[in-house]
Amino acid sequence: MTVTDIAIVGVGKIARDQHVPAISGNTSFRLAATVSAHSCLDGIENFPTLDQLLAARADIAALALCMPPQARYEAAAKAIAAGRHVLLEKPPGATIAEVEALVRMAEARNVALFATWHSRFAGAVEPARLWLRDKRVRHVSVVWKEDVRRWHPGQAWIWQPGGLGVFDPGINALSIVTRILPAPFHLVSSTLEFPDGREAPIAAKLRFAGKGGFAVEADFDWRQTGPQTWDIEVETDAGTLLLKSGGAEMHIDGRETQQWGDVEYSAIYRRFAELIATRSIDADLSPLTHVADAFMLGRRVTGEAFEE
Numbered sequence: 284m285t286v287t288d289i290a291i292v293g294v295g296k297i298a299r300d301q302h303v304p305a306i307s308g309n310t311s312f313r314l315a316a317t318v319s320a321h322s323c324l325d326g327i328e329n330f331p332t333l334d335q336l337l338a339a340r341a342d343i344a345a346l347a348l349c350m351p352p353q354a355r356y357e358a359a360a361k362a363i364a365a366g367r368h369v370l371l372e373k374p375p376g377a378t379i380a381e382v383e384a385l386v387r388m389a390e391a392r393n394v395a396l397f398a399t400w401h402s403r404f405a406g407a408v409e410p411a412r413l414w415l416r417d418k419r420v421r422h423v424s425v426v427w428k429e430d431v432r433r434w435h436p437g438q439a440w441i442w443q444p445g446g447l448g449v450f451d452p453g454i455n456a457l458s459i460v461t462r463i464l465p466a467p468f469h470l471v472s473s474t475l476e477f478p479d480g481r482e483a484p485i486a487a488k489l490r491f492a493g494k495g496g497f498a499v500e501a502d503f504d505w506r507q508t509g510p511q512t513w514d515i516e517v518e519t520d521a522g523t524l525l526l527k528s529g530g531a532e533m534h535i536d537g538r539e540t541q542q543w544g545d546v547e548y549s550a551i552y553r554r555f556a557e558l559i560a561t562r563s564i565d566a567d568l569s570p571l572t573h574v575a576d577a578f579m580l581g582r583r584v585t586g587e588a589f590e591e
């Protein structure tokens with residue numbers, strides 16, 4: 284079996300929580316280095332900048348870019364130009380056009396490019412897609428409410444332009460809905476609540492129109508303390524499907540069908556190995572397009588100031 288040497292770029296929360304264990308658990312990869320300005324991993328060579336890694340380690344064939352979206356394009360463009368395969372954390376970039384440009388660069392350079400959507404790899408997502416594919420959708424309700432203080436402590440970038448605010452988790456819901464519904468949908472209205480003095484929304488209410496006449500309603504909120512809610516309910520002509528816990532649990536007509544464990548990042552790295560083997564591109568931008576539309580059509584209201 285071919286083993287690909289890989290480096291993680293940006294050693295923050297998601298790199299430590301998910302990428303490091305997923306890479307160690309996949310025999311197709313060996314974690315060969317990191318790029319981090321402020322951190323490092325025990326026993327792994329670290330480079331303070333990506334330029335230094337690219338110059339020093341021609342043997343590292345793949346890079347997992349785990350920094351915030353605002354910094355992703357520049358790093359990805361350099362990595363692709365240097366002939367490396369690239370995995371992009373979600374969201375794949377700060378704008379749609381920059382990610383489209385990366386796709387064209389990867390095609391021209393013949394390297395693999397994977398714009399990951401980790402929630403699409405939650406255990407119930409594929410069973411839900413298969414259950415829905417021959418149904419007629421009547422209504423979809425998405426409720427994605429979590430506590431920003433618990434999940435994003437001290438992350439200044441998430442409140443800055445391009446950080447997406449509550450759409451940072453909300454885009455995960457959209458990545459599932461765009462995968463499982465058998466018909467396309469598009470945004471028709473959006474209300475975004477910005478905390479006084481902040482540059483990104485803390486809450487959003489969206490409404491989409493689906494082909495065939497159904498509506499998708501989404502309620503994203505970052506102020507939920509206590510139990511967290513990551514639910515998607517799809518009413519169809521043949522029953523109601525409910526995904527709970529971000530796609531780790533599936534219920535049909537109130538009956539729980541199955542629960543899955545934390546399988547998302549191991550599946551992401553299996554897919555990345557396949558893409559590398561065939562030098563292929565997997566970059567579906569539909570979740571990012573819906574978020575961009577929500578900003579374009581968004582009615583903005585200012586709410587209470589948010590303090591960490």
Ligand code: NAP
Pocket residue numbers: 292293294295296297298318319320321322349350351352353354372373374401434438440451
């Ligand atoms: P984080 O803890 O703030 O870490 C991001 C790391 O990126 C930083 O530690 C820093 O690493 C590096 N970096 C490079 N340029 C930066 C910049 N301009 N500003 C801030 N950091 C910069 O963020 P995270 O939670 O890991 O999120 C990173 C990406 O993963 C985001 O796109 C997020 O949506 C996604 N994600 C996060 C989670 C989660 O649970 N947190 C889950 C799934 C996906 P160095 O100091 O090492 O250079």
